[in-house]
Amino acid sequence: MSSFGRTAEIRIIFHPASGRGRGMRLAQQLAHALGKLGLEHGLVDTSRTSVELVGDQLRASRAIVIIGGDGLIHHCIQHVAGTSIPIGVIPAGSGNDFWRMTGDANAEESLAKVIAFCKQPGATMPIDVLELRFDQAGRTPRYALGAVSWGFEATVNAKANALPRQLGALRYIAGLILCLPQLRGCPSGVRADGLRFSGSVLAASVANIKSLGGIKLFPHADFTDGTAELAIVRGPNILRVLPYLARILTGAPHPWKVSANLTRARIETSRDSYADGECMGAGSFELAVIPAGIQLIS
Numbered sequence: 001m002s003s004f005g006r007t008a009e010i011r012i013i014f015h016p017a018s019g020r021g022r023g024m025r026l027a028q029q030l031a032h033a034l035g036k037l038g039l040e041h042g043l044v045d046t047s048r049t050s051v052e053l054v055g056d057q058l059r060a061s062r063a064i065v066i067i068g069g070d071g072l073i074h075h076c077i078q079h080v081a082g083t084s085i086p087i088g089v090i091p092a093g094s095g096n097d098f099w100r101m102t103g104d105a106n107a108e109e110s111l112a113k114v115i116a117f118c119k120q121p122g123a124t125m126p127i128d129v130l131e132l133r134f135d136q137a138g139r140t141p142r143y144a145l146g147a148v149s150w151g152f153e154a155t156v157n158a159k160a161n162a163l164p165r166q167l168g169a170l171r172y173i174a175g176l177i178l179c180l181p182q183l184r185g186c187p188s189g190v191r192a193d194g195l196r197f198s199g200s201v202l203a204a205s206v207a208n209i210k211s212l213g214g215i216k217l218f219p220h221a222d223f224t225d226g227t228a229e230l231a232i233v234r235g236p237n238i239l240r241v242l243p244y245l246a247r248i249l250t251g252a253p254h255p256w257k258v259s260a261n262l263t264r265a266r267i268e269t270s271r272d273s274y275a276d277g278e279c280m281g282a283g284s285f286e287l288a289v290i291p292a293g294i295q296l297i298s
Contacts, residue, residue, distance in 0.1 A: 012027050
């Protein structure tokens with residue numbers, strides 16, 4: 001059961017341009033509904049104020065409602081992971097991979113759930129968080145909710161981020177097509193829960209969610225089971241792997257796949273790593289699954 005005191009505001013975090021203005025419209029709808037209920041609330045427009053500047057306010061909130069995509073959620077959880085603050089998510093981003101895991105049909109359904117919870121607080125869903133500690137960053141913890149990727153998938157993520165946001169979820173598919181000619185294996189190592197892997201990888205991820213850029217690469221991932229899904233495509237070049245591309249893009253078994261469920265891992269790489277559409281860090285890192293790292297309004 002969620003603790004929901006009456007002494008602090010409900011924070012609504014949004015960007016007015018997200019979803020071609022959908023973020024602004026949903027934020028205004030929610031603020032209006034909370035006002036009618038007589039509930040104290042505050043709007044945080046991230047086009048004017050960065051999430052980093054309001055971290056203390058987030059940690060002092062009665063509840064946080066994030067209206068946006070995976071990137072905005074990512075920035076918010078850096079400040080509230082490990083707390084009991086209820087967090088609502090209403091989709092208004094380009095990919096919305098984390099939100100897809102909630103099972104809601106659309107943004108209006110998510111909005112209705114948040115309003116109902118604020119009116120009469122009930123149980124929240126405990127969601128696992130991925131904690132990363134990069135060697136080059138002095139092992140300062142950073143947090144992710146989705147899939148942590150290095151190698152080719154990180155390259156695709158960077159390319160997708162550079163494409164026009166108007167493409168929506170198609171940005172990842174377009175990025176994938178544009179990056180295929182650059183696909184080369186890179187050396188990587190993973191030590192985790194009895195698994196020892198060392199070799200050339202074409203793509204590698206540790207996932208807490210089923211999809212990346214709307215593509216269901218990790219069919220067995222579950223953000224409530226205390227584990228994350230490791231998915232590696234090994235090999236030196238794309239030519240041998242290309243015949244299995246359809247199986248790779250659906251998370252199906254194939255001869256070049258290395259997979260496992262894990263709770264912690266040591267990742268050896270020289271590449272950048274991305275998660276939730278954001279660059280997390282460079283080089284090798286430690287990863288741990290933090291059970292019940294956030295409390296999701298559901």
